Amino acid sequence: MKQLVVVGGSAAGLAAAETLRREGYEGTITLIGDEPYHPYDRPPLSKQILGGQWEPDRVPLRAPADLDALGLDLRLGVAATGLDLAGRTVALADGERVPYEGLVIATGVRPRRLPGDGNGDGNGDGGGRAHVLRTLDDALALRDRLGPGRRLAVVGAGFLGAEAAAVARGLGTDVTLLEPAPVPLAPAVGERVGRVLAQAHHDHGVDLRTGVMVAEVADGGVRLADGTLVEADEVLVAIGSVPNTGWLEGSGLTLGDGLECDEYSAAAPDVYGAGDVARWHNPLFGMAMRIEHRTNATEQGMAVARNLLRPDERRPFAPVPYFWSDQYDLRIQAHGHLRGHEEVAIVEGALEERKFLAVYRSGDRVAGVLAVGMPRRRSAPGGRRSRRGPRGGTRWGSWCRRGRNRFGGCRPWPGPGNCRAGRAGPCYGHRHEARCHRCTRRQDDDAGECPGALIDVLIRSPGASAPGLRRAVTRPIATTSTRRPRCPTTASWAVSWACSTPTR
């Protein structure tokens, strides 16, 4: 191949272009992006940029010299407007047609809008108060309007809305957070965890109103479906996003919730999708998914570049998804696919302390884990051991005999409340009892591999797609954690762990 085109100049598109070069491709790479900027990072927009800790010069993904070194045919500030699959050309807004032999589509998503927010639907201009938060310009425009004495209504308490609410509150803004669901983020993280995150907003003085439907942005604020006006100087509409596939209409590619791709992330011969825009079949989870996570964008961009270059050695794209979110002093991290889970178990820490690990079950598998307030990729004493443990099959008993715990090597657990089982008093380690969570009948004692150690691996692994991590997340629950037979009475999955005796 001598002419490759990447449409979408951000995380996924840049990762694809870089990987092509790294893998030895020397032909032309045309990178087309409709934003006027060099590729930049979006997660800081709702965090450091909105909060004023960073200036815009911190967000570019690469220094200009590094970008130059890639030798790209860079077309910025111009949108792709059409795709001719048979003729293998991409049409641009300036009238040009760019030929390709291989194509990567990485056009991401755009914010979903509300009536009256000035989105050009003829329902008003939002009075200049309506904002979305997707681009650098969006973030800078909103940050100029926040501060003491200002009132912000955030519509939607998903991760983006919640992060923005937290930052705005930190700047002294009066924040009202409006959410139609009874518990924010419940479908994603479960009700109990959702309530913990909701409480953090309450505690920081955010006026969180759940179960309310916003109808439109109106003069003076936002109008709810029941006609109530919630007054605000500024309104942030954070109600989800829509894949940028409009330019692919009529191309023959399959479009639904994003660009439909197979397990190789291919949408057609020599055409691949990557990042937020792509919906592909993840064989690791046996399901189609479209993921709006920063890490996935890079990993998928890299994967499709390799598949494009080496069609005979194509590999399915089978990652364990990872995302993080920062709200107030809470760092939230999740590995796996939490949506659609059937059960959540808190296996370490305590919800009320906002420091815990939750494990999510789908069928008989660990589908994912979520940590709040746990250090990212922490290499505590024993950290290396903790990673080796489950992969190498280290048994929990041998850990305990060494007098180690997961956080401090030989230090005792810090004290009451830190015991996963809620045991009062210092706890030096755990023997594990699994109990059926329905009939509370005891299943096992001094169980084998420690479930907590497994979770440590999931949370602290430096790469979400590390082989051990993959195996761990998708292994059947019965083999990932303890020797836990199903309960003979209820045949249900046992999820409760009890701390019996200190094992020092």
Ligand SMILES: Cc1cc2nc3c(=O)[nH]c(=O)nc-3n(C[C@H](O)[C@H](O)[C@H](O)COP(=O)(O)OP(=O)(O)OC[C@H]3O[C@@H](n4cnc5c(N)ncnc54)[C@H](O)[C@@H]3O)c2cc1C
């Ligand atoms: C404010 C914010 C905070 C976030 N925080 C987190 C976080 O904490 N953790 C996390 O995991 N993820 C986070 N994300 C999500 C993460 O940033 C995205 O998953 C990631 O940016 C996706 O990269 P992408 O390249 O697929 O798409 P995008 O970053 O959306 O890039 C697509 C690019 O293509 C361009 N484009 C679109 N249509 C066309 C066209 N027709 N022609 C040419 N160019 C086009 C777009 O303008 C854009 O520049 C956040 C996102 C936002 C907006």
